[in-house]
Amino acid sequence: MGHDWMFRLRSxxxxxxxxxxxxxxxxxxxxxxxxxLIESGVRPADAARRARLAFGFREQxxxxxxxxxxxxxxxxxxxxxxxxxxxxxLNPAFSAVAILSLALGIGANTAMFQLLDVVRLRxxxxxxxxxLQFIRVRAEGGLSGTFTSRYSxxxxxxxxxxxxxxxxxxxxxxxxxRRFNLAGGGEVRPAEGLLVSGTFFETxxxxxxxxxxxxxxxxxxxxxxxxxxxxxxxxQREYAGSSNAIGGRLNVDGxxxxxxxxxxxxxFGVEVGRVYDIAVPLCAEEQLASRNSSQVTTQRDxxxxxxxxxxxxxxxxxRAGAHLNAISPGVFAASVPRDRKGKDAQVYQSMxxxxxxxxxxxxxxxxxxxxxLWLLLGSAxxxxxxxxxxLANLLLARAAARTHEISLRxxxxxxxxxxxxxxxxxxxxxxxxxxALGLVVAATANRAVLSFLVTTDDPVALHxxxxxxxxxxxxxxAVFTCLLFGLAPALQSARLRGTSTSAPSSQRSLTATxxxxxxxxxxxxxxxxxxxxxxxxxxxxxxxLFNLLTADLGFRPEHVLVTSVDTRRLGxxxxxxxxxxxxxxxxxRATPGVIAAAQSTIIPMSGWESNLTLQRDNGQMVNTxxxxxxxxxxxxxxxxxxxxxxxxxxxxxxxxxVAIVNQAFARKFFDGASPVGRSFRSPFQEGKLCxxxxxxxxTKYSSLQEEFLPIIFFPTSQTSFGVNYARFVVRSTLPxxxxxxxxxxxxxxxxxxIDVEFLRLDTELRESVVRERLLAxxxxxxxxxxxxxxxxxLYGVLSYSVAVRxxxxxxxxxxxxxxxxxxxxILGEAGLLxxxxxxxxxxxxxxxxxxxxxxxxxxxxxxxxxxxxxxxxLVAVGLASxxxxxxxxxxxxxxxxxxxx
Numbered sequence: 001m002g003h004d005w006m007f008r009l010r011s012x013x014x015x016x017x018x019x020x021x022x023x024x025x026x027x028x029x030x031x032x033x034x035x036x037l038i039e040s041g042v043r044p045a046d047a048a049r050r051a052r053l054a055f056g057f058r059e060q061x062x063x064x065x066x067x068x069x070x071x072x073x074x075x076x077x078x079x080x081x082x083x084x085x086x087x088x089x090l091n092p093a094f095s096a097v098a099i100l101s102l103a104l105g106i107g108a109n110t111a112m113f114q115l116l117d118v119v120r121l122r123x124x125x126x127x128x129x130x131x132l133q134f135i136r137v138r139a140e141g142g143l144s145g146t147f148t149s150r151y152s153x154x155x156x157x158x159x160x161x162x163x164x165x166x167x168x169x170x171x172x173x174x175x176x177x178r179r180f181n182l183a184g185g186g187e188v189r190p191a192e193g194l195l196v197s198g199t200f201f202e203t204x205x206x207x208x209x210x211x212x213x214x215x216x217x218x219x220x221x222x223x224x225x226x227x228x229x230x231x232x233x234x235x236q237r238e239y240a241g242s243s244n245a246i247g248g249r250l251n252v253d254g255x256x257x258x259x260x261x262x263x264x265x266x267x268f269g270v271e272v273g274r275v276y277d278i279a280v281p282l283c284a285e286e287q288l289a290s291r292n293s294s295q296v297t298t299q300r301d302x303x304x305x306x307x308x309x310x311x312x313x314x315x316x317x318x319r320a321g322a323h324l325n326a327i328s329p330g331v332f333a334a335s336v337p338r339d340r341k342g343k344d345a346q347v348y349q350s351m352x353x354x355x356x357x358x359x360x361x362x363x364x365x366x367x368x369x370x371x372x373l374w375l376l377l378g379s380a381x382x383x384x385x386x387x388x389x390x391l392a393n394l395l396l397a398r399a400a401a402r403t404h405e406i407s408l409r410x411x412x413x414x415x416x417x418x419x420x421x422x423x424x425x426x427x428x429x430x431x432x433x434x435x436a437l438g439l440v441v442a443a444t445a446n447r448a449v450l451s452f453l454v455t456t457d458d459p460v461a462l463h464x465x466x467x468x469x470x471x472x473x474x475x476x477x478a479v480f481t482c483l484l485f486g487l488a489p490a491l492q493s494a495r496l497r498g499t500s501t502s503a504p505s506s507q508r509s510l511t512a513t514x515x516x517x518x519x520x521x522x523x524x525x526x527x528x529x530x531x532x533x534x535x536x537x538x539x540x541x542x543x544x545l546f547n548l549l550t551a552d553l554g555f556r557p558e559h560v561l562v563t564s565v566d567t568r569r570l571g572x573x574x575x576x577x578x579x580x581x582x583x584x585x586x587x588x589r590a591t592p593g594v595i596a597a598a599q600s601t602i603i604p605m606s607g608w609e610s611n612l613t614l615q616r617d618n619g620q621m622v623n624t625x626x627x628x629x630x631x632x633x634x635x636x637x638x639x640x641x642x643x644x645x646x647x648x649x650x651x652x653x654x655x656x657x658v659a660i661v662n663q664a665f666a667r668k669f670f671d672g673a674s675p676v677g678r679s680f681r682s683p684f685q686e687g688k689l690c691x692x693x694x695x696x697x698x699t700k701y702s703s704l705q706e707e708f709l710p711i712i713f714f715p716t717s718q719t720s721f722g723v724n725y726a727r728f729v730v731r732s733t734l735p736x737x738x739x740x741x742x743x744x745x746x747x748x749x750x751x752x753x754i755d756v757e758f759l760r761l762d763t764e765l766r767e768s769v770v771r772e773r774l775l776a777x778x779x780x781x782x783x784x785x786x787x788x789x790x791x792x793x794l795y796g797v798l799s800y801s802v803a804v805r806x807x808x809x810x811x812x813x814x815x816x817x818x819x820x821x822x823x824x825x826i827l828g829e830a831g832l833l834x835x836x837x838x839x840x841x842x843x844x845x846x847x848x849x850x851x852x853x854x855x856x857x858x859x860x861x862x863x864x865x866x867x868x869x870x871x872x873x874l875v876a877v878g879l880a881s882x883x884x885x886x887x888x889x890x891x892x893x894x895x896x897x898x899x900x901x
Contacts, residue, residue: 080425087426094398095430098391102434104785105384106477107441112377113473114446118272118462119365119373122469125266127205128310129359133320135162135172135307139351145301145337149176150271151362152303156282157335159197159305162353165327168320169309173203176304177271178288180252180278181755185569186748188757191234191277192459193252194269195285201229201263203310204270210235211246211261218260219281226284228257232265234277252278253288254569254753268461270308272363275461289568300337308358317355324353365453365460372775372855379537379782382530384481386789389527391485393520393796395427427486428479435478439466452774455767520797521833524790528837529844531783531790531874536845538776538783539870540856540863545776547858548769554662554699554708555604556638560761561739562603563588563728569753578717580750581726585630587746593734598633599716600729602701604761605768609702612683612712614669622669624710625701626683628719634660634696636729637761644676644694647715657682657718660694665710684719704768705857729761736760775855787874790837791881798830798885802892809889819890826889830882834875842871 030051037047088095123129136153137143145155154162159174166172173196180193194200198219206213209232218227228250230238239245250257257280269276280288285297311320332349340348360366406419446464453460565584572580581599588597602608602625614622631647634640644660651658659680666675679689698708732739740758747756802809809822849861859866 077425080422081429083422084426084429088429091398094394098394098430099433099437101387101390101789102431102481103437103441105380105387106431106435106438106474106481107445108380108383108782108785109377109477110438110442110470110474111445111449112373112380114442114464114470115449115462116370116373116377117469118464119363120360120370122272123359124204124270124361125268130357131311132204132358133169133309133311133317134356134358135309135324136354136356137351138354143303145303146299147303149178149304149306150364151177151306154305154307155300155303155335156297156305157300158331159307161331161334162307162327165330166309166323168312168315168323170312171199171203172307172309173197173200174282174305174307175200175270176282176285176306177274177276181254181566182251183755184251184254185751185753185755187744188566188755191252192269192274194276194279195282195288196279197282200279203308205310206263206267208261209264210243211259213261213263214279214281219283221283223281223283223287226255226257226280226287227260228252229261229263229279230259231263231268231276231278233268233275235262250278252280255284255287257284268463270306270358270361272361273365273460273462300335301340306362309355317357321355324355328352365462368771369453369774372771375852375855376775376778376782379534379779382534383782383785383789384477385484386527386530386534386786386793388481388485389523390789390793390796391430391481393523393793393800395486396520397796397800424482424486428482431478431482431486434481435474438477439470439474442470449774449778452770452777455770520800524793524797524833525837525840527790527793528834528874528878529841531786532838532841532871533845533848534779534786535783535874536841536849536867536870537852538779539866539873540849540852540859540861541772541776541779543859543863543866544856545769545772548704548772551700551704551858553604553704553765554639554697557605557761557765559731559733560637561730561732561736561743562759562761562764563730563743563747564757564759565726565728565747566724566755566757567726567751567753568724569755570751577724581716584726584747584750585728587750588728588730588743589632591730591732591739591742591746593732593739593742595731595733596632596635597728597730598636599630600627600633600727601629601716601719602627603727603729603759603764604637604700605703605764607702607768614680614683616669616680622710624665624669624712626712626714627701628714628716630716633713633729636731637699638731639699640697642695642697643674644692646694647717651715652717655718657685657688657690658693658715659690660696660713661692662696662708662711663698664708665712666695668710690714704765772855772857783870787877790874791877794830794833794878795881795885797833798826798882799888801829802826802885802889805889806892809892813892822890822892823886826886827879827882830879830886834878834882838871838875842867 030048033051033054034044034047037050038044042050124132126132134153137158154174156174163172175197176195178193178195180191181188182191183189196214196219198214198216201207201213202215208229211229214227214229230245230250235241235245239248245259245262248259250259257278268274269279282297309320311317315323328351329349331353332351336345336348409419410416443464450460450462450464565581567577567580570580585597585599588594591597602610610626612624612626614624616622629647631649631651634646641660642663647658647660661669661675666672669675669680670678675692675695677692679691682688682690696713699711700706701709701711730739730743734742743758744756747754809825812822812825845867846862853861
């Protein structure tokens with residue numbers, strides 16, 4: 001077997017030597033046969049002739065010998081490819097249009113697939129990711145408590161109980177993403193951090209590239225000498241890959257950590273879309289939090305951990321799920337929060353644990369963008385279909401021009417299969433070149449998409465390098481497109497067998513012309529229909545983004561700078577902390593150029609929220625958002641106080657509790673009556689009332705997409721939220737760079753140990769609609785591309801129609817038809833194709849648009865005005881592209897037209 005393959009490879013790559021050997025072998029056999037005949041008494045001349053006759057036609061024998069090598073199909077393929085290359089070189093305009101169209105179609109699909117693969121399909125770069133499971137809580141009506149992490153699945157008390165009681169996992173680990181500050185004071189220098197249990201790397205099966213990973217001995221109460229592990233990317237960025245990093249000191253939130261190891265380059269953590277920089281043990285949370293803050297490890301209703309377990313070898317996911325359900329009563333009974341009594345405690349203990357696959361990791365990108373990416377991948381597929389329709393039309397026109405060549409080849413003995421294979425080879429070459437260029441297009445598109453996703457708060461990091469998945473997908477798409485746009489023209493050309501090459505061209509191609517015209521018209525109708533879907537989608541997403549950007553916010557974000565301060569390093573107690581924040585606020589207000597400044601716990605559009613449930617006098621429960629703010633907040637944000645007064649110096653911790661509510665709260669809690677002067681039960685001090693002193697206009701709270709929700713504003717002087725943290729909203733007439741410098745100096749003058757961070761409110765607003773901007777941009781690009789391709793396809797069909805009907809049009813003009821009649825004739829044909837395509841496209845659009853309902857804001861997916869505008873734009877482009885061939889037909893000279901055969 002091995003010898004046969006070696007022989008075939010030799011015959012393939014050393015064809016010249018093999019041919020010489022074949023000639024020598026044939027000569028040898030002829031000589032041997034001639035010698036035998038001479039020895040039997042035949043004369044030499046007759047012996048040579050009889051030997052040649054017995055041997056047969058020499059070239060035919062050679063062909064049989066070549067067939068026996070088993071490489072003939074490869075040789076023919078090589079010749080077909082060489083011929084295809086020559087044909088493409090002879091038609092550079094056709095080749096360029098075809099390859100560019102395919103590159104755009106395949107590149108768009110490859111780019112969307114690559115993003116979807118990274119975000120949704122690719123497993124974590126860890127050992128046996130399919131054996132990993134998340135452990136979460138299943139609660140009727142949802143969880144109740146405090147949530148202080150991006151992935152708030154479990155509390156620390158629950159994690160401890162699961163560790164003690166579970167038997168399904170060989171190892172379990174807990175983690176909490178955290179943003180660390182590497183600066184020693186002043187402006188923040190952020191790093192992506194992970195608080196992890198000592199079994200984190202063991203559970204994932206990740207070994208250290210240098211040094212060692214965190215172990216159980218590192219995660220002990222107290223953490224006397226905390227250890228840290230850093231990522232490969234952080235090592236390269238901060239230490240330039242120096243080996244001295246191991247054992248070095250790292251300042252994290254003002255506390256020293258010793259670097260004990262570096263993880264491999266492929267390991268980015270467990271959160272898709274982010275690359276961790278530093279991992280420290282969970283026990284370090286006690287040091288990183290201020291001594292004045294409650295430790296989250298002791299708060300039983302604080303959900304801040306994600307928990308992952310590795311299944312034992314003999315356990316199935318189903319068995320593990322049943323086991324978690326069985327131990328749930330014991331876990332929750334042993335971790336009841338201390339303030340849960342009676343019915344609340346029973347509700348807590350009724351919760352259940354559940355398991356979920358963890359091999360794909362965690363990802364906020366997956367939650368926010370998965371549906372959008374699937375939708376965009378479908379849109380890219382439609383673009384590819386439209387491009388294939390265009391190429392099929394081009395190839396049909398090219399096949400018509402090559403009718404004589406194909407007929408001649410058939411007359412010389414080429415089979416229909418041989419013709420079909422040659423034409424498909426040309427199509428495959430086009431598809432291959434288009435796929436290769438499409439990879440470049442995909443890489444460029446992905447860089448553009450990632451630039452959309454990166455925001456101030458979310459430094460997105462996705463590994464979109466070239467791998468086997470991407471190459472396999474591109475190859476599959478290339479083969480699919482080859483068959484899709486190349487098969488029909490190839491089959492039509494191969495059917496020329498039996499057609500007389502000596503027949504007049506008008507007789508020879510009349511039926512074929514009609515068939516091609518009908519088929520090309522059907523392709524254009526399909527292209528227009530698919531273009532309607534894409535242009536409608538682009539219009540809907542563009543209108544949705546416009547609605548978001550022009551929505552009533554209830555505040556004015558321009559010229560507002562959010563200043564966040566962290567005073568944990570100072571170690572002040574609560575009273576000194578409040579005095580410090582009050583002094584800082586006065587300093588900010590005194591800064592030249594500052595119009596207004598105020599303190600606020602929740603910043604609008606930040607995505608963070610705090611909730612309360614209040615009980616009305618009739619027993620009805622009302623859910624509301626709340627935010628502690630200082631006086632001047634509404635002037636700083638540009639919100640209007642509609643009735644009543646702002647908070648003032650008299651609203652202290654010892655005075656009557658007061659609040660300011662918005663219109664939505666007044667409508668829901670007070671049935672729309674004026675709330676000023678009315679009271680509700682205080683949510684912070686049982687038995688006391690809180691009096692409403694003002695009504696403010698409705699404002700967006702955590703996102704642009706939400707409706708106006710009930711909001712209560714409490715004075716910061718009467719609340720204890722954010723003991724070590726404070727955010728100040730500053731409105732100023734200064735340029736932002738100058739304002740930032742002035743505020744930094746003002747805060748640094750109080751203490752250089754205060755960490756400070758700045759964010760423009762209008763930037764926060766802009767970054768809150770990143771997904772909508774991305775959808776509108778990509779859908780708009782796909783819609784534009786689809787419209788252009790459909791217009792080109794329509795132009796090509798009409799140009800072809802005018803060319804083949806040249807004699808007919810000449811006769812019409814000669815018999816008296818004016819140019820207007822010819823123009824109407826051709827435009828009528830275009831209108832028919834456009835009309836059929838629009839009707840089919842609208843049916844497809846109305847069937848497909850509900851999929852995008854959840855991604856739209858302020859309009860329905862079947863919005864008549866938006867869809868009508870999209871249709872009119874597409875029809876206008878189509879008619880404009882039809883006018884050129886129609887005008888050319890109207891100006892046709894009848895004499896020159898009638899001279900053609």
